[in-house]
Amino acid sequence: MLRWVAPASLAVAGIIHDLSGPPDQSSHFAYQILAAYTLLMAALQLPYANSSKETGSWPQYLTSLYYAVTEYFMPSSLRNLPAPDDDTPLLGQTITQFTADNPSTRYLFLSRKFPRTPFIRFRVFFDAPVLLVTSLGAAKEVLLKECYAFKKPGWFFRGVAEISGVGLLFSEFDAHKAQRKLLQPCFSPPNLKKLLPVFREKAAELGDYADKLLGKDEKKVLEMYSLHTRATLVVIGLTALGMDLGSLEHETRFQEIYDQVFSPPGIGQLITFINSWVPLRWMPIKANRDFISAMDELKDMLRQAIRRRKAEVANHKEGVLMTKDLIGYMLEQDGADVAFTEDVILGHMLNIVGAGHETTASTLTWGAYELACRPDIQGELRREIRMVLDSETGTSYADIDRIPKLDNFVKEVLRMYPSVPAHPREAARDVVISGVVVPKGTNVMICPAVLNQLPEVWGDDGREFRPSRWEGMDANSQLALMTFFQGPRQCIGKNFAILEMKAILCEMISRFQFESPEGAPTYDNPSMFLRPRNGLRVVLRRLS
Numbered sequence: 072m073l074r075w076v077a078p079a080s081l082a083v084a085g086i087i088h089d090l091s092g093p094p095d096q097s098s099h100f101a102y103q104i105l106a107a108y109t110l111l112m113a114a115l116q117l118p119y120a121n122s123s124k125e126t127g128s129w130p131q132y133l134t135s136l137y138y139a140v141t142e143y144f145m146p147s148s149l150r151n152l153p154a155p156d157d158d159t160p161l162l163g164q165t166i167t168q169f170t171a172d173n174p175s176t177r178y179l180f181l182s183r184k185f186p187r188t189p190f191i192r193f194r195v196f197f198d199a200p201v202l203l204v205t206s207l208g209a210a211k212e213v214l215l216k217e218c219y220a221f222k223k224p225g226w227f228f229r230g231v232a233e234i235s236g237v238g239l240l241f242s243e244f245d246a247h248k249a250q251r252k253l254l255q256p257c258f259s260p261p262n263l264k265k266l267l268p269v270f271r272e273k274a275a276e277l278g279d280y281a282d283k284l285l286g287k288d289e290k291k292v293l294e295m296y297s298l299h300t301r302a303t304l305v306v307i308g309l310t311a312l313g314m315d316l317g318s319l320e321h322e323t324r325f326q327e328i329y330d331q332v333f334s335p336p337g338i339g340q341l342i343t344f345i346n347s348w349v350p351l352r353w354m355p356i357k358a359n360r361d362f363i364s365a366m367d368e369l370k371d372m373l374r375q376a377i378r379r380r381k382a383e384v385a386n387h388k389e390g391v392l393m394t395k396d397l398i399g400y401m402l403e404q405d406g407a408d409v410a411f412t413e414d415v416i417l418g419h420m421l422n423i424v425g426a427g428h429e430t431t432a433s434t435l436t437w438g439a440y441e442l443a444c445r446p447d448i449q450g451e452l453r454r455e456i457r458m459v460l461d462s463e464t465g466t467s468y469a470d471i472d473r474i475p476k477l478d479n480f481v482k483e484v485l486r487m488y489p490s491v492p493a494h495p496r497e498a499a500r501d502v503v504i505s506g507v508v509v510p511k512g513t514n515v516m517i518c519p520a521v522l523n524q525l526p527e528v529w530g531d532d533g534r535e536f537r538p539s540r541w542e543g544m545d546a547n548s549q550l551a552l553m554t555f556f557q558g559p560r561q562c563i564g565k566n567f568a569i570l571e572m573k574a575i576l577c578e579m580i581s582r583f584q585f586e587s588p589e590g591a592p593t594y595d596n597p598s599m600f601l602r603p604r605n606g607l608r609v610v611l612r613r614l615s
Contacts, residue, residue, distance in 0.1 A: 148507055148508035148509070148510070149192055149200060149202070149507075149509075149510075149513070152188070152190050152191065152192040152202070152507070153185035153188050153190075153191050153192070154191065154192040154193060155181060155184075155191075155193055158193070158194050158198075160198070161196070161197060161198055162194075162195075162196065162198075163193060163194025163195045163196070163198055163199075164177060164193045164194060164195065165195055165196060168597075169596060169597045170596075171596060172593070172594060172596070173492070173594035173596055173601065174492035174493065174594065174595075174596050174597065174598055174601060175489070175492045175493075175518060175520035175521075175601065178203060178492075178493065178516070178518040178520065178521050179518075179520055179521060179524070181193065181203060181205075182203070182205045182518075182521045182525075185205070186205075186526070187206070188205055188206065189204070189205065189206045189208060189209035189504065189505035189506070189507055190202040190203060190204060190205060190209060190504075190505075190507060190515075191203045191205050195514075196348055199514065200513065200514070201495075201514045201515070201516050202507075202509065202513060202514070202515045202516065203516045203518065203521070204515060204516065204517050204518070204521070204522070205521055206505065206525070206527070207522070207525055207527055207528060208505050209504050209505040209507075210517065210522050210553065210557075211557070212504045212505060213496065213504060213515060213517065214517070214556055214557045214558040214560065215557060215558040215559075217502050217504065218558050218559045218560055219243075219244055219247075219499075219559070220498060220499055220500055220502040221496035221497060221498055221499060221502075221515060222243045222244070222496065222497055222499045223240075223241055223243070223495065223496065223497070224495050224496070224497040224514055225497075226347040226348055227347065227495050228241055229346060229347050229348075229350075230343065230344065230346055230347030231347075231599070233346075233352070233366070234332055234333065234343070234366070234421075234425060235421055235422055235425040235426060236417065236418040236419075236420075236421025236422055236425070237418045238250075238418035238419045238420075238421060238422035239251060239254060239419060239422055239563060240422045240426065243499075244499075247559070247560070248559070251559070251563060253411070254401075254419065254563055255563065256400070257397045257400045257401065258397075258563055258564055258565075258566060258567055260566070262397075262400060263566060263567060263570055266310045266396075266567070266570070267471070267570065267574065269306065269309050269310050270306065270310075270570060270571050270574035270575070271574050271578075273302060273305055273306050273309070273575075274302075274574045274575045274577065274578035274579070275578055276302075276305075276319060277298065277302040277319060277575060277578065277579065278578045278579060278582045278583075280298070280319040280320060281293065281298065281579070281582075281583065281611060282582070282613060285611065285613050289612060289613055290584075290586070290610050290611060290612035290613065291610070291611060292589065292608050292609070292610055292611075293608065293609065293610075293611045294606040294607065294608050295435075295436050295439045295440075295606070295607050295608070295609055296432065296433075296436045296602065296603050296606040296607050297606055298319075299431075299432040299433075299435040299436050299439075299575075300428070300429070300432040301318070301319050301326070302319060302432075302575065303427075303428045303429075303431045303432045303435070303571070304316050304325075304326060304329065304428050304432075305318070305319065306571055307423065307424055307427055307428045308325075309396065310396055310397065310567075310571075311396060311397045311398060311420060311423045311424065311427070312373070312376045312377075312380070312396060312397075312398050312420060312424075313376070313380050313383075313396035313398060313399055314376045314379075314380075316329075316424075325369075325372060328365040328368050328369050328372075329369065329424075331361060331362065331365035332362065332365050332366055332369055333425065333429065335358065335361070335362060337358075338356075338358045339358040339361070339362060342354075342358055342359065342362075343362075344597065369421075370417065370421075373417055373420050373421070373424075374413065374417060376398070376420075377398060377413055377416050377417065377420070378413070380396070380398050380399055380402060381402050381413075383399075384399055384402040384403055397423065398416060398420065401416055401419070402416075423564065426562075426564075427564050427567070427568065429490070429600050429602070430490035430491060430568065430600065431490075431568050431571055431572060432602075433488070433490045433600050433601055433602045433603075434484055434485060434488060434490050434568075434572060435572055435575060435576070436602070436603060436607050437484055437487075437488035437601075437607075438480070438481070438484045438572070438576060439579075439585055439607070439609055440588055440592060440607055440609065441480075441483075441484060441487075441536055442580070442585040442609075443585040443586055443587060443588045443609040443610070444588060445536075446584075446586075448480065448538060449580065449584070449585060451476055452476050452477055452480060452576075452580050453580050453581060455474055455475070455476045455477065456474060456477060456576075456577050456580055456581050457581055459471070459474055459577075460577060460581055471570065471573050471574060471577065472570070472573075474573070474577075475542070476538070477573055477576065477577070478541070478573075479538040479539065479540075479541040479542060480538045480576075481569060481572055481573060481576070482538070482541050482552060483536060483537065483538040483540070483541065485552060485554045485555075485569075486523045486524075486552055486554065487520075487523070487524075487536050488601055489519035489520050489523060489553075489554040489601060490554070490600055490601050490602075491519070491599065491600060491601070492518065492519070492520065492598075492599075492600075492601050493516055493517070493518050494516070494517040494518075494519070494556070495514060495515070495516055495517075496514070496515045496516075496517065497512065497513070497514050497515070498510065498511050498512060498513045498515065499511065517553075517556075519553045519554045519556075522553040523552065523553055523554065581614075582613070582614055583611045583612060583613060583614060584611070584612040584614055585609050585610070585611065585612075586609065586610040586611075586612055587609065587610040588607070588608070588609045588610075589608045589609070592607055593605070
């Protein structure tokens with residue numbers, strides 16, 4: 072009798088699928104029933120009739136049946152896209168992805184295995200299909216032409232928004248357009264010029280602290296990631312909030328709760344990850360209590376900063392704008408046809424603190440690694456930087472922005488080490504991308520590392536670190552760099568982050584020689600950021 076159950080289930084599911092027309096809830100429900108059946112058979116270890124070594128055992132049969140069914144219910148437009156053949160039932164590429172040496176490795180492998188295609192289809196949790204964008208044409212359509220045909224997936228919102236806040240990051244469609252229009256002036260070149268003295272001052276403090284760590288030694292092994300995370304948190308606090316959030320020499324309360332929220336230990340990381348798909352925050356366990364308490368305290372500290380800055384701005388003489396931080400700028404604009412309420416500002420501040428600090432620290436750390444590996448490039452940079460820094464007129468925004476070799480170096484670090492490995496999107500409606508019909512609800516994955524190394528843009532040496540490739544390239548070209556995205560959803564803090572990195576690199580390269588990294592770096596995986604596991608150590612030598 073059992074031998075007829077599976078074929079009958081498949082037939083019934085097929086009839087439902089055919090009657091329902093295009094993929095919808097009915098066909099999806101039928102597929103779930105059959106998938107549940109195959110898993111039940113496996114769980115009960117029921118043998119399939121007439122199984123033998125020659126004809127195959129029940130697990131082989133059920134696995135084949137399972138994949139036949141999932142392919143059958145795959146939208147026809149996606150069925151013929153290239154796909155890996157090593158999926159794990161119900162988990163797809165998830166295990167392979169999370170056991171790779173870094174979060175981008177699997178995406179890069181697939182893009183090289185299946186070249187010259189707009190998408191590669193792979194599976195994730197519950198065998199949901201995901202389309203990896205693997206061509207420049209498809210990327211431009213997703214990011215530019217059809218940008219607002221996509222939104223952030225619900226699972227991504229559940230997993231990240233509780234930490235980063237909603238703000239600009241998770242606003243969609245018209246709301247995103249309106250919020251970006253309000254925030255754009257905060258990150259304009261005139262406003263960034265006001266922030267340069269803060270960048271330079273804190274970069275000098277980082278150099279002084281590194282010098283203090285060397286003590287009487289000419290050189291010493293230092294862990295660069297922790298130095299950069301503390302330095303960038305201090306910078307974000309002053310430039311975004313107008314307050315000291317941290318210290319280079321000792322951990323502050325803000326740094327402590329920040330780490331509890333963004334880098335929870337062990338079980339906390341697992342809960343944060345699983346919570347995207349299965350709600351776990353309600354569980355009365357210590358990891359959840361610690362997270363919720365830290366998140367509440369973090370928000371309370373940010374609210375206090377907003378209220379204090381609001382009072383300070385109100386005390387300014389009317390018409391005189393003296394602030395040099397982003398929150399002050401928002402408050403100065405509030406009321407001038409702009410609605411920056413406390414809750415709105417809080418959401419944006421969580422975005423900036425969460426996304427703007429970790430990403431910059433990671434990029435600076437990979438920059439330190441490349442400097443240590445390439446003394447020739449480091450020497451060229453130092454000579455060019457010192458020509459600017461030693462000028463009697465001081466260093467201006469224009470000076471730092473026009474150091475060609477530094478500009479090329481920063482872009483190449485960003486190209487090879489995109490700080491956010493993957494950006495998920497979900498089709499908000501049926502949309503055609505590069506001739507492929509992407510049905511509503513389909514997840515699309517954009518991996519900057521894949522797009523930053525495309526042979527169609529960079530040729531055969533796209534995997535190599537070579538800053539000189541940027542010489543003569545149009546800095547405004549949409550093809551140049553995908554780390555910050557392009558189009559309406561491009562990272563609004565792009566110029567802020569680049570200026571901060573340049574200021575810190577100018578200081579550190581002019582004062583220290585980076586040498587001898589301790590072995591090949593290892594990476595956190597899974598992780599939302601491309602950061603070194605257990606830090607990254609290089610030899611820092613004091614220069615005269």
